[in-house]
Amino acid sequence: MAKKTKADILxxxxxxxxxxxxxxxxxxxxxxKGFAITPDELEGAIEEGMxxxxxxxxxxxxxxxxxxxxxxxxDTFAILPWRSGEEHGVARMFCDIYEPxxxxxxxxxxxxxxxxxxRAAKKGFTxxxxxxxxxxxxxxxxxxxxxxxxxxxxxxxxxxxxDLRRDTILTMQALGIKVEYSHHEVAPSQHEIDLRxxxxxxxxxxxxxxxxxxxEVARLHGVYATFMPKPIFxxxxxxxxxxxxxxKGQRNAFFDIKDKYHLSxxxxxxxxxxxxxxxxxxxxxxxxxxxxxxxxxxxxAPVYICWAQMNRSALIRVPMYKPGKEKATRIEYRSPDxxxxxxxxxxxxLAAGLEGIEKKYKLAGPANDNIYHMTGEERTxxxxxxxxxxxxxxxxxxxxxKLVKDCLGNKVFEYFIRNKKLEWDEYKAQVSQYExxxxxxxx
Numbered sequence: 001m002a003k004k005t006k007a008d009i010l011x012x013x014x015x016x017x018x019x020x021x022x023x024x025x026x027x028x029x030x031x032x033k034g035f036a037i038t039p040d041e042l043e044g045a046i047e048e049g050m051x052x053x054x055x056x057x058x059x060x061x062x063x064x065x066x067x068x069x070x071x072x073x074x075d076t077f078a079i080l081p082w083r084s085g086e087e088h089g090v091a092r093m094f095c096d097i098y099e100p101x102x103x104x105x106x107x108x109x110x111x112x113x114x115x116x117x118x119r120a121a122k123k124g125f126t127x128x129x130x131x132x133x134x135x136x137x138x139x140x141x142x143x144x145x146x147x148x149x150x151x152x153x154x155x156x157x158x159x160x161x162x163d164l165r166r167d168t169i170l171t172m173q174a175l176g177i178k179v180e181y182s183h184h185e186v187a188p189s190q191h192e193i194d195l196r197x198x199x200x201x202x203x204x205x206x207x208x209x210x211x212x213x214x215x216e217v218a219r220l221h222g223v224y225a226t227f228m229p230k231p232i233f234x235x236x237x238x239x240x241x242x243x244x245x246x247x248k249g250q251r252n253a254f255f256d257i258k259d260k261y262h263l264s265x266x267x268x269x270x271x272x273x274x275x276x277x278x279x280x281x282x283x284x285x286x287x288x289x290x291x292x293x294x295x296x297x298x299x300x301a302p303v304y305i306c307w308a309q310m311n312r313s314a315l316i317r318v319p320m321y322k323p324g325k326e327k328a329t330r331i332e333y334r335s336p337d338x339x340x341x342x343x344x345x346x347x348x349x350l351a352a353g354l355e356g357i358e359k360k361y362k363l364a365g366p367a368n369d370n371i372y373h374m375t376g377e378e379r380t381x382x383x384x385x386x387x388x389x390x391x392x393x394x395x396x397x398x399x400x401x402k403l404v405k406d407c408l409g410n411k412v413f414e415y416f417i418r419n420k421k422l423e424w425d426e427y428k429a430q431v432s433q434y435e436x437x438x439x440x441x442x443x
Contacts, residue, residue, distance in 0.1 A: 009093075013039050016079055021042055022091070023095050028416055032211075032212060037050060049069040049098060050069065051067060053068070054105075069100060076094040081170075096110055110201070112409060120354060127200045130203070133338040135190070135191060136191075136238065138223065146189030161184070164217060165193065228339060229288065230294040231290075238338055239336065240340065242336055244332075246266065254266060254331070255321075262321035266357055269361050270353035272362060273355045282397070284341075285333075287420070289424065291391070295389075304384050311367060315387070318330075347408065351406070351407035391424055
C-alpha cells in the first residue's frame with residue numbers, strides 16, 4: 001500500500017471540506033485519547049507535531065515533565081464516516097508521542113509496539129495478527145440487559161443487532177478497515193466481528209478504531225455496546241482470540257509442508273515461547289479484575305496452558321492446513337480479551353514468541369483430550385498448568401518477569417504494575433452483592 005504524503009492529506013481535507021482533524025493516541029491502560037486541530041494547523045502538525053500536557057494522561061508523565069509532542073502518522077488519516085454527512089467533516093490520525101527533545105516517549109504504547117516490531121524485523125520477520133473481538137449489546141450502560149436471547153450463529157428475528165453489525169461493518173470499511181465476517185456469538189446479545197489480518201501496528205490502530213466504532217454505532221441506535229470481559233454471571237464472557245504468524249517477505253515462516261501439523265520449526269518454537277511465558281504476559285493480555293471472571297473453566301475460555309488443533313479448550317489452537325493456503329498457516333492465542341491495550345498485548349505475545357525462537361524452545365505434543373474433563377491429577381501428569389486465577393496472581397508473576405519488563409520498557413512496566421496493584425487493593429476492600437446475599441442472612 002502506497003504511503004500517504006502530506007500533500008495527499010492536505011488535498012483530501014480540502015476536497016472533503018474537513019473542518020476538524022482529531023489527533024488520537026492511547027494511554028498505558030488502552031483508553032483512546034485525543035484532541036482536535038483545524039486545517040490551518042494541519043501542515044505544521046504533520047511536520048513538527050502538536051504540543052500537549054501529558055501530566056493528566058494515565059502513565060504518561062509527572063507534572064515536572066509534562067510537555068509532550070503528538071506527531072500524527074500520515075498513513076492513519078481517515079475521515080470519520082459518522083460525521084461525514086455533517087457540514088463540518090471530521091477526520092482522524094493516530095499519533096506517535098515524543099518528548100520535547102525529539103526523542104520518542106517511552107511511555108507511549110504505540111512506541112512499545114514499534115520497538116518490538118523492530119526487534120522482529122532485525123530477524124527478517126513481519127508480525128501479522130488477526131483478532132476476533134467479541135462484545136455485548138445492552139439496552140443501557142448501567143445494567144447488563146440483553147437485547148436478544150440468540151445463540152451462536154443465530155439469525156434472530158427482528159434482531160436490532162443485525163442492523164447494528166451491518167452499520168458497524170460499513171463504517172469500518174469506510175475507514176479502510178477490512179472485515180472478514182461477523183455473527184451472533186454464544187451468549188445472548190453477544191456478537192463478534194473479525195478483522196482481516198494485517199501487520200500488528202496497523203491492527204493495533206484498527207482495534208482502537210473498531211472499539212470506538214462499535215460503541216458509536218450502538219449509541220446512534222440508542223443502545224450500549226461493551227467490551228467488558230464478563231458482564232453477566234453464568235454465561236460466556238467476551239474474548240479476543242488473536243491469530244498470528246511471522247512472514248519473511250511473502251513467505252509464511254510458520255509453514256512447513258513436511259511437518260505433521262504443517263508447522264515449521266520457527267512456528268513450533270514461537271508457539272512454545274508463548275506457552276512457556278503465558279503466565280507472565282497474562283496481566284497484559286487480560287488486564288482487568290473482571291478479565292479473570294471470564295477465565296474460568298466451563299465457558300469456552302482457555303485457562304489451561306497447552307496447544308491443540310481441534311481442541312478449543314487449549315490455550316493455543318493451530319488451525320488445520322488447507323492445501324494452497326500456505327499463507328494462512330497461523331496459531332491462535334485464545335486467552336486475551338477485547339478490553340486489553342492492543343499495542344501492549346501484541347507486544348508481549350510477539351516478545352514471548354521471539355524468545356522461543358531465539359532460545360530454540362521445543363514444543364511438546366498437542367493436548368487432544370477435552371482438558372475441562374480431566375482431573376487435576378491427570379492435568380499434572382500431562383504437565384498441563386493453568387493461567388493465573390486472578391489479577392493479583394497475574395501481576396505478581398508479571399512483576400518478576402524479565403521478558404515483560406524488557407518488552408514494555410521500564411516506564412510502561414513500572415506504571416502498569418503500580419496501577420494494577422492499586423486496582424486490586426481497591427477491589428479487595430469492596431463488599432460485593434454476593435457476600436451480602438450469602439452471609440448477611442446467616443452471620
